[in-house]
Amino acid sequence: MKRFGRVTAIALLMVMLAYSFCFAETLKLVGSYPEEGSENAAIENFGVKLYFNKDIYSDKSDMVANENKIVMKDENGKIVPTLVVYSPKEKNMVLVLANQNIDKGNGAQAKIEQDTEYTVNVSKNLESASGEKLKKAEKVTFKTMNQTRSTMISMILMGAMFGGIFFASSRSMRKEMKKKMQDDKVNPYKVAKETGKSVEEVVAADQKAKKKKAEKQAWREFDSEDGQQDNDNKRVKMPRPISAGGSTYITGRKALAVQKAAEARQRKEAQKSKRKSKKK
16 A cells, blocks of 8 residues: 555656756747758748747737747848837747838838848847747848849740740741642652542542632732722723712713713604605
8 A cells, every 4th residue: 555655656757857948948949930051031021920839929918028039130240120019829939020110210221132141130038929038139140032043044934935935936837838839749659549530640639629729819919919909990880970989070971861861762753744744
């Protein structure tokens, strides 16, 4: 019985020690974005996310205690103005956002440069929401992207893409032209074998068809050239009156023709009446 009690007490003691060690774990930096050593950080909306093993944000704790505990510097050691933002949704994350619109007193604005190394330093006095501190100071170093080089690479890739499209189109056109030429060129021996005709008959029929086709093409070209004269006058199939074009001009030819017809009828009637009078 005493032995069982001793074993139980030792087991409880071990559980309590493990429980205390679990809660006694110090605050650690477990990740970042951009990652340590990366070289393609974007310049626009420049910021760094720091991830810890414990919650940093708490709506019940005073976040003023962590002011100036996170500092960003460029490769020359110059401090970059930043805003430290906490997230209620990701309480273990701290966003260090470069404020590129801060007036530093002399009219200059904070600016993130391309192809430049930046370092975020985290003080060991940074506190979690429950009061734990870092065991040692942490830092994350990374480099911004070279936009000039990226733009040049993009232009080269675009040029290569358009070149590939042009090459593929040209190759396709050449294949189509070659196929058309092969279709136009008749193999008399093959046709003679398929149709049962003699080679001479196949050749003669092919020449006749080509001649007929050439004549049609020549007439087509002649009509297209002759239809438009040098003075821009259009050729028509038959004469048409001027009124068909919308003109109201009166030439007088019609009235003259009507008058002549009336005179002819009068002469005819006069001759007819004269013949009747002679008969009487």
